[in-house]
Amino acid sequence: MSTLAHDDHHDHKPTGFKRWFFSTNHKDIGTLYLIFALTMFFVGGAMAMIIRAELFQPGLQFVDPQFYNSMVTVHALIMIFGAVMPAGVGLANWMIPLMIGAPDMALPRMNNMSFWILPFAFALLLSTLFMDGGAPAGGWTMYPPLVLQTGDAFPFLIFAVHFLGISSIMGAINIIATVFNMRAPGMTLMQMPLFVWTWVITSFLLIASLPVLAGGVTMLLTDKYFGTSFFDAAGGGDPVLFQHIFWFFGHPEVYILALPAFGIVSQIIPAFARKPLFGYASMVYATASIAILSFFVWAHHMFTVGLPIKGELFFMYATMLIAVPTGVKVFNWIATMWKGSMTFETPMLFSVAFVILFTIGGFSGLMLGITPVDFQYHDTYFVVAHFHYVLLTGAIFALMAAAYYWLPKWTGNMYDERLGKIHFWLSLISSNVLFFPQHFLGLAGMPRRIPDYNIQFADFNMISSIGGFAYGITQLLFVYIVIKCAMGGKRARARSWEGAKGLEWEVPSPAPFHTFETPPKLTKKVLEGLY
């Protein structure tokens, strides 16, 4: 136990119901977030399995097309709002106070509400699976007029989105207040670990973009039930207006999912390369640039709706610009590894895979961002392949890396390294078998969100489905590894990884219930190790 960790003998902690439902403890709330995210990852994953089973062969096999479309829609909503975002917020809850030497989040009660909204919001959403007309089936993007044909599920969908938005906005406000108000005395902004930086920037994106989505879905609601005509040309509105509103939220949302992942690998790669992060300041500026640019590129999701040519050009060039700060980041991660004393424990394996596979997803994104080319790719499996590279082998690989990296801090035990490596290699291979062929399917013209397809797409779909099933089964191994680690294993030291730096490694493992009840003294040595 280092000198920075305070004594924990007045470690009063509530028990039972009160501990989890009335919590004001960032670690407990973080744990709840992470468990919830993992659970939803499997719920959404089960839906993905249904999708891949249906697509295993051409023809309609298992489900009717309406249900298939419901699966596509709800899978996306769950994975985005139920798995990746809560996992990111869970990590933020657990790690930001530890990284900046704060006793807890700035607004601990609101923090509890941010979490507890999630299970209730998903109760609203998932209850639609059992309703007349089925679950929402118009795609997670909720485009009118199609989404207005949703049955009884429609108001539940809208209110679930509102509810989730409330949760995320409160979470974002909390993170901003924590980072700007609760840092240990002497820690400047440019000394914060990069994970903290990426999360504070993500929080700005959340606050600025989610209310716009809330407004947009409110308009859907009034269009359906109150006779407004926002998205009906017969009354002077325009269905495309919804797409503008949706993607004004939707594109920053992409970075809401991705930026915390950038932060995670920016913590892990230096630890296992045993070198400081290359270009710390440029990483911060690149993250901020990506965030700002993300508000000016939304219409690249809408190139084929009939935008004026000037709009198409503007959004194409703005989209190309995002490649610059992203390139800075990829360069910096590689430069961090350059001549490092590298070891490849599971967190590092996932992080290195992240850098490579996220870059592949970035390149296919560049292709999609070129207007004339997008006219061919739009709404094909190429898009599906693109965003799954970014989100699954990108965001989720980074989240897996984070889980392995910080599990020793959370549980006090080392996970089973051999099983972790098996989990990594199986995930890596299966996810590429799953998604790489989808590029070819898309380029050959297979449309997305269709349960049946032309015979010419059969082989690649079968390969893809096999990869999908393998990936799904592999993730059960992850659950086993986590449970095994929580139950016991080699005791973790305070500094669980040789090259790990930062305040979170100065407190014991497992981190006591309360940490930094008095602000830590930041010595020069500690400050140098922060990033």
Next chain:
Amino acid sequence: MATQEIYYIPEGSKWPIVGTLSLFVTFLGGAMMFNSVDAGKYILIVGLALLTYMFAGWFADVISESIAGKYSKQVDVSFRMGMGWFILSEVMFFAAFFGALYYARMFSIPWLSGEGQGGHNGTHEFLWSSFQASWPMNVMPDPSKYTQYNDVVPAFGVPAVNTALLLASGVTVTFAHWALKKANRTALSAWLFATVALGFIFVYFQAGEYAHAMHELDLTINGGIYGSTFYLLTGFHGFHVTMGAVMLSVILFRSLKGHFTNKDHFAFEAVAWYWHFVDVVWLGLFIFVYWI
């Protein structure tokens, strides 16, 4: 940044979970109502009652903890940041509706009347070729689907009076703040009372204006894109003014009870910020919805 030695962490509280439940019940009741389930409205009422209970209880706890001197300067700063960023999120919510208004006026209506090239004027060519752009747009592209209206609310009538009322209320709340800072309790209460009164008079006038628009001008929410943007923008704003006036009333009640000191009165300031926010949104409404 932290300067004090000991941090403050609040006790566990039942309010977050009560708040979550109340929102869940409210949304559930609302969704059931939209699906024409009879029980929906009762569930909605229960949800709203729970929500009110949660707000009252949560704030009561925070107020008593604050009076007991539990909060540090740092907690105060966290509250300030929380309120500030909450208001930004509200700004972005209104931005969506203003965006819809600008989009309709700048793009969708001109395109529907045949302007532009590149495919987005196809609707004009093939569906409603007689449609002509105008604002307020009281002839719909498809008149059978939406209600024709006779006229719209002119800017320089009640809306101009309402602008004056809200601007004046922004001044009176500032006077109240100055009075509080000088520990002049009588002036504080008087100016706060004036602010609350101006707020509720605004809501009263707005309600009268709605009745006039709906009954005499036939301008309803069904009146095409003008009716949609008009009622959603002014409606959400009116709702925010009502909430703000209720919040100001609470502050008035608390100041009459002797709460707040000339140094420490964040609740007052938070509500004042909120009030200025609804004021600024109104200026946007007055200019872009009523005037030009």
